[in-house]
Every structure is written in C-alpha cells, then in structure tokens.
Amino acid sequence: MALVTFLEAIRDGLREEMERDERVFLMGEDIGSFGGAFKVTEGLQDRFGAERVIDTPIAETAFIGAAAGAAHMGFRPVCEVQFIDFLSCAYSILTNYVATARYRAGLKTSLVVRGPSGGYVRGGPFHSQNPEAAYLHTPGLKIVAPATVRDAKGLIKAAIRDDDPVLYFEHKYLYRRIKDDLPYGEDIVTPIGKARLAREGKHLTVVSWSAMVWKVLEAAETLEKEGVSVEVIDLRSLLPFDEESIVTSVKKTNRVLVVHEDTRTGGMAGEITARINERCFEWLDAPVRRVCAHDVPLPYAPTLEDFVLPQTDDIVKAARWMVEY
Amino acid sequence: MADAPVVAGLARGQLHELYYWMRLTRTLEEKLVALYRQTKVVGGLFRSLGQEADAVGSAYALDRTRGDILSPLIRNLGSMLVQGATPIEVLRQYMAKADGPTHGRELNIHFNDLDRGFLGQTSHLGDMVPVMCGVTMSFKLRREPRVGLVYVGDGAMSTGAFHEGINFAAVQRLPLVIIAENNGYAYSTPMAKQTAVRFLADKAAGYGVAAEQADGNDVVAVYETTRRAVERARAGGGVTLVELITFRRKGHAEHDNQSYVTREELDAWEARDPIDRYVRRLTESGWATAAELATIDARVSGEVDQAVAACENEPLPEGASALTGVFADPPAADLEWYRRL
Ligand SMILES: Cc1ncc(C[n+]2csc(CCOP(=O)(O)OP(=O)(O)O)c2C)c(N)n1
Ligand SMILES: [Mg+2]
Numbered sequence: 001m002a003l004v005t006f007l008e009a010i011r012d013g014l015r016e017e018m019e020r021d022e023r024v025f026l027m028g029e030d031i032g033s034f035g036g037a038f039k040v041t042e043g044l045q046d047r048f049g050a051e052r053v054i055d056t057p058i059a060e061t062a063f064i065g066a067a068a069g070a071a072h073m074g075f076r077p078v079c080e081v082q083f084i085d086f087l088s089c090a091y092s093i094l095t096n097y098v099a100t101a102r103y104r105a106g107l108k109t110s111l112v113v114r115g116p117s118g119g120y121v122r123g124g125p126f127h128s129q130n131p132e133a134a135y136l137h138t139p140g141l142k143i144v145a146p147a148t149v150r151d152a153k154g155l156i157k158a159a160i161r162d163d164d165p166v167l168y169f170e171h172k173y174l175y176r177r178i179k180d181d182l183p184y185g186e187d188i189v190t191p192i193g194k195a196r197l198a199r200e201g202k203h204l205t206v207v208s209w210s211a212m213v214w215k216v217l218e219a220a221e222t223l224e225k226e227g228v229s230v231e232v233i234d235l236r237s238l239l240p241f242d243e244e245s246i247v248t249s250v251k252k253t254n255r256v257l258v259v260h261e262d263t264r265t266g267g268m269a270g271e272i273t274a275r276i277n278e279r280c281f282e283w284l285d286a287p288v289r290r291v292c293a294h295d296v297p298l299p300y301a302p303t304l305e306d307f308v309l310p311q312t313d314d315i316v317k318a319a320r321w322m323v324e325y
Numbered sequence: 326m327a328d329a330p331v332v333a334g335l336a337r338g339q340l341h342e343l344y345y346w347m348r349l350t351r352t353l354e355e356k357l358v359a360l361y362r363q364t365k366v367v368g369g370l371f372r373s374l375g376q377e378a379d380a381v382g383s384a385y386a387l388d389r390t391r392g393d394i395l396s397p398l399i400r401n402l403g404s405m406l407v408q409g410a411t412p413i414e415v416l417r418q419y420m421a422k423a424d425g426p427t428h429g430r431e432l433n434i435h436f437n438d439l440d441r442g443f444l445g446q447t448s449h450l451g452d453m454v455p456v457m458c459g460v461t462m463s464f465k466l467r468r469e470p471r472v473g474l475v476y477v478g479d480g481a482m483s484t485g486a487f488h489e490g491i492n493f494a495a496v497q498r499l500p501l502v503i504i505a506e507n508n509g510y511a512y513s514t515p516m517a518k519q520t521a522v523r524f525l526a527d528k529a530a531g532y533g534v535a536a537e538q539a540d541g542n543d544v545v546a547v548y549e550t551t552r553r554a555v556e557r558a559r560a561g562g563g564v565t566l567v568e569l570i571t572f573r574r575k576g577h578a579e580h581d582n583q584s585y586v587t588r589e590e591l592d593a594w595e596a597r598d599p600i601d602r603y604v605r606r607l608t609e610s611g612w613a614t615a616a617e618l619a620t621i622d623a624r625v626s627g628e629v630d631q632a633v634a635a636c637e638n639e640p641l642p643e644g645a646s647a648l649t650g651v652f653a654d655p656p657a658a659d660l661e662w663y664r665r666l
Contacts (some may be wrong), residue, residue, distance in 0.1 A: 025466070051466060062455045062489035069459020072439065075466070077459075092435055093486065096449050097456065103651050105433045105445060139651050139658070163653035240655070278662060 013156035015108035018070035028080030050113035060090035081115035099140030113170035130262040143239040147213035154190030171211040190263040203229035219315035264292040286325035350403035373400040374576035378599030382547030409441035412632040423642035450481035453488025480511020500558035508573040526568035541571030
C-alpha cells in the first residue's frame with residue numbers, strides 16, 4: 001500500500017496508462033519539465049520524453065482541436081487545461097467539432113480534457129469555476145468529477161480508456177488535502193456513469209459530487225447526532241449520470257437534496273430533479289431541494305466567497321427542513 | 326515516351342487527369358444545380374465555379390500512395406474527388422439519402438474517409454486547422470513520411486482557430502500545407518474588410534512559416550507551387566502557407582445573387598476561367614487533342630448521369646436511426662423517457 005494524495009493519484013493514473021498504452025500522450029501549457037501549474041504532470045516528461053508530454057502555446061482551441069485530429073488517427077491524447085475556467089476558450093471546437101465527430105462522421109475521438117476546477121481557494125472569478133453545466137448540454141461529451149483519491153485514479157484511467165471524449169474535472173481544493181492508501185499494482189478503473197454510495201442512511205438522500213461530497217459527509221455527521229440518518233450518493237459521473245442509483249435511494253428514503261458547488265440556475269441539480277419527477281415522483285414525501293452557489297460570478301474576498309459557496313451549515317439546515325416537511 | 330514529363334514534372338496522362346477532375350467537378354456541380362432547382366437537394370448548394378483549378382491542382386500535389394490527408398472546404402469538391410470521393414457519395418449527401426456516407430446526418434461535402442485521404446470539414450470556419458495539426462502530429466509521432474493539407478478562405482483566416490492552429494503547427498514544425506484561397510469574398514464581405522494585409526501570404530511572416538503564392542486559375546501553377554510545399558513538409562521543413570489567387574464566380578450559395586459584385590469583375594474573371602484556359606493550353610501545347618478532351622467530357626457526363634440515376638430515388642433515413650452512435654457506449658440515446666410519456 002502507498003499513501004497518496006488526490007493529485008498523486010491523478011499523476012499515477014496518467015503514468016500507468018502511458019505505460020500500458022503507447023497511444024496515450026499529454027498536451028498542455030507548462031506541463032513538461034515544469035510539471036504543470038499544480039505539478040500534476042511532474043516527472044512525466046523525464047519518464048516519457050518531450051514527444052509524449054508536449055508543452056503547447058497558450059492556445060486551448062489549437063491543442064484540443066489537435067487532440068481530436070490525433071485521436072482520429074488512433075491516438076488517445078490527454079489535454080491539461082491549466083485552470084478549467086479556460087476551457088471556455090475552446091468551447092466551440094469542443095462542443096461543435098469534438099462532441100459531434102463520432103455521430104456525424106464516425107470518427108474515433110477518444111480524448112480526455114482534464115484540469116483543476118472549483119473554489120474554496122480564494123482564486124477569484126477566473127480560477128474557481130465549476131463549468132460543468134456549460135458542457136452537460138452537449139450530446140457526445142462525457143463528464144466526470146471524482147471526490148476520492150481512489151476515484152481520482154480510477155476515473156482518469158477509465159477516461160483515457162473510454163472511446164469517447166471525456167471531460168475530467170479535478171477539484172483543486174482536494175489536490176493535497178486528501179490522502180488514501182492505494183494498493184501497489186492494482187489496476188483501479190472506476191466505471192464511468194456509476195455512482196458511489198458514500199454513506200448509507202434511512203431518512204434523506206443527498207446527491208453530490210466532487211469536493212462537495214466531503215461537506216455533505218460532514219453535515220451527515222452532525223445530522224446523525226440529531227437522529228437524522230443521511231444517505232450520501234457521490235455521483236462521480238455527471239454525463240452520463242447514474243439515474244438508477246438515485247431512484248433506488250429515493251424509493252428508500254423518500255426525500256432528496258441535491259448539493260452542488262456550481263451556481264443554481266441551469267445547474268445539474270435541475271436535471272436531477274427533473275429525472276426524479278419523471279421516474280419516482282409518487283415516492284417523494286417532500287419536494288426535491290437543492291443547495292448550490294448563489295447566481296453570481298465567484299468573488300475573491302474570503303467573506304464573499306464563503307457567503308456565495310455552499311457551506312456545511314447550509315446543507316444541515318436544508319436537510320433539517322426536508323425531514324421536518 | 327508516353328509517360329515522360331512534359332511540364333512541371335507532369336506526364337501527358339497526368340495532365341489529362343487534371344482536366345478530368347476539373348471537368349468532373351464542374352459537371353457534377355451543374356447537375357447538382359439542376360437537382361437543386363427540382364428541390365431534390367435538401368439544403369443549400371455551394372458552387373466552386375472558377376475555382377476548380379485551385380481545388381484540383383492543390384489536391385493533385387499530394388501523394389495518395391503514401392497516405393497524405395487533406396481537409397477540404399465547401400469549395401473544394403474537386404479536392405475531394407481527386408482524393409477518391411465519388412459523385413454518388415456527393416449526390417447522396419446533398420440529397421440526404423440514407424445510404425450516403427453520413428446517412429443523412431451531415432450535409433454537402435461534409436464527410437470523411439481517412440483511408441482515401443480526406444477529413445471532411447465542419448461548418449465552424451478555421452476549426453480544421455487545429456484538427457489537421459493533430460492529424461499531422463500523428464504522422465510525426467509515428468515517423469511516417471506523410472503530409473497533411475488544409476484549406477482556409479480569405480474570411481476563415483480571420484478566425485481565432487486559424488491563428489491558433491497555424492501558430493501551433495509552426496511551433497511544432499508539423500508536415501502541414503495550408504492553402505489560403507483568396508477568392509475575393511467571404512459571403513458578401515470583400516477581403517479589404519477582412520484583413521489589412523495586401524496578400525494572404527503576407528501573414529506567413531508573422532508565424533515564421535514559408536510562404537508561396539500562385540495564380541489559382543492556372544492548374545499547372547497551382548500544382549507546381551503546392552507540390553513544392555508538400556515536398557518541403559515531407560522533408561521536415563514544416564508548414565507552408567500557400568496563397569492561391571482566384572475568384573468566387575457564384576454567390577456564397579445558390580440562394581445568393583451576388584448583388585455586391587460588379588458585372589465587370591465577373592466578366593474579367595470569366596475570361597480567366599480555369600477550365601477554358603487549361604483547354605487552350607493543352608491543345609496549343611500539343612498535350613491533348615480536341616478528340617481526347619471530348620472523350621473525357623463524354624466519360625464525365627456518363628459517370629455523373631449514371632450516379633444520379635442510381636441514387637435519385639433512394640429513400641431518406643428512418644427517423645429513429647437518428648438515435649444511434651452519439652457514443653461508442655452507450656450505443657444509442659435514451660428512448661425510454663419518451664416512451665413513458
Ligand atoms: C465561425 C463561423 N462564422 C460564420 C460562419 C458563416 N459562414 C459560412 S461561409 C462564410 C464565408 C466564408 O468565406 P471564406 O472563408 O472566404 O470562404 P469562401 O466562401 O470564400 O470559400 C461565413 C461567414 C461560419 N461557417 N463559421
Ligand atoms: Mg473567400
């Protein structure tokens with residue numbers, strides 16, 4: 001066993017996939033000898049050479065488009081976007097070209113775009129985003145957002161092996177804050193589209209993902225002391241997402257709260273709520289509620305950021321409301 | 326010797342082939358106009374009238390036996406044909422037939438076959454430059470002596486994707502030829518409102534890549550110039566920006582009456598028609614006889630008529646076939662939610 005951080009788990013996943021499959025190569029800004037802005041790719045250029053760990057110009061459209069072209073020719077490129085906020089620079093080529101390539105043209109387009117997402121790090125409006133909802137609406141893309149060290153590794157490996165384009169959102173708050181023992185030599189592959197039951201409970205289901213799962217688990221501890229048993233679903237994949245696991249849990253607890261770090265309007269929680277309405281409305285004992293960020297760009301000052309982003313206390317309050325309904 | 330080169334390294338047979346591809350382009354487009362008027366073409370129709378030499382001559386400079394790949398634009402029907410796309414595929418695409426290369430999912434010449442060496446464009450102008458960077462990166466990574474070629478218009482060269490792509494290709498020294506088609510207009514916008522440079526080739530300096538320029542209505546000059554760029558790329562010399570000067574003699578698409586172009590300008594370019602010019606040159610130089618050209622014309626008409634007859638009455642795709650193939654896995658989009666309604 002080895003104690004590894006969330007960040008090291010991503011790096012190990014990349015290294016293992018590059019070792020087992022010579023079609024895998026990396027592209028991104030400052031990822032070579034510098035090892036990337038957060039050092040996720042540190043040491044990989046030494047190990048695999050400059051042809052497989054490629055420093056690019058600051059040109060997200062160019063390297064994501066190039067990843068598609070190389071994927072058509074049978075490669076499995078992985079692009080690092082220095083901060084996931086900058087993925088919007090490549091929004092057009094990603095949603096119009098990459099996402100449609102299989103459907104309209106039968107082109108092999110197995111590529112991964114990964115990068116640091118998320119707030120709680122005082123990064124201000126352009127280094128803190130969770131832009132998942134902008135891509136959720138694009139048939140042809142897959143989106144994953146791990147919460148645990150194990151899934152950080154398992155999902156990067158699954159994303160690389162997937163035959164379709166996958167966006168991999170890695171929460172920068174988790175990079176060095178969480179550690180786990182991962183067995184040496186185990187080929188950890190987390191299936192895309194399958195949720196993880198993070199905590200079993202009876203009275204209320206909370207659906208969440210990425211760093212938010214840890215706040216939900218914290219809230220669940222508090223609620224447990226009050227006699228409220230909370231079931232926590234870590235969605236892990238947002239596109240496609242595990243509707244069955246949610247439905248099964250709703251039929252058990254009859255109450256659902258969706259918690260996400262992204263802003264409220266047009267967020268993932270709305271889609272989850274609609275699916276619950278379609279599938280198991282009659283099993284509900286309370287309206288589906290959500291705890292999300294306020295609908296504002298994410299501000300810098302600690303007082304402002306803490307106010308805007310969901311906190312453990314917000315989750316506890318919403319949960320109490322739900323069980324009392 | 327029948328196959329000794331007579332001009333630009335091209336033998337008689339090759340010169341006849343160039344004529345064949347240009348004639349096929351024009352005849353096929355004329356047939357498509359007829360089908361468009363009969364409302365058999367489902368969407369818009371785009372012409373390359375006057376630009377056939379640009380498309381055919383540049384594509385002909387690639388080496389199909391080595392697996393070179395090009396990415397065409399809407400006015401590069403000729404390039405697609407040279408690479409092996411067939412008239413019936415193009416007709417089925419325009420008529421949205423179930424048996425077309427994209428089974429009714431995409432339109433006009435937006436289709437690919439990487440084995441034959443063409444990667445179809447998508448509508449978003451400029452995007453194919455980054456994508457062809459990736460295709461040519463794959464050649465480089467595998468140490469294959471293959472070359473890529475991508476077309477951009479005078480309008481498309483204003484996009485961010487073009488800029489990012491050519492810069493990326495230049496830095497990576499990719500085996501890529503970029504054909505800048507200066508045809509005077511982007512839809513209704515003249516080049517002077519698109520860029521402040523006098524010639525598109527002037528932009529090469531800003532990217533540190535080689536520049537070439539040729540008369541886009543002279544198929545031999547187009548071939549010769551592009552060939553130089555292709556050989557440079559194959560030899561590891563990196564990117565060349567090749568400007569071909571030509572003119573779009575039809576509206577942006579069939580619906581556009583080109584009111585923004587003067588009659589004088591159109592007449593001047595009609596006098597420089599690339600096919601008429603080439604016919605004169607072939608016959609005056611003794612590279613082809615009128616009878617040989619007439620044989621080619623007859624062959625082209627026959628092939629086009631046959632292709633139309635073979636697919637004109639084919640069915641469109643079944644509605645529900647739209648749901649498959651968004652992903653490799655899952656293989657089809659969810660229908661259950663719809664059935665439950
Ligand atoms: C990014 C983008 N913006 C707008 C359009 C709409 N559009 C299609 S063709 C065209 C003009 C293109 O001109 P040019 O690049 O010179 O090519 P040409 O038609 O002259 O061959 C425009 C504006 C588009 N396809 N893509
Ligand atoms: Mg133009």
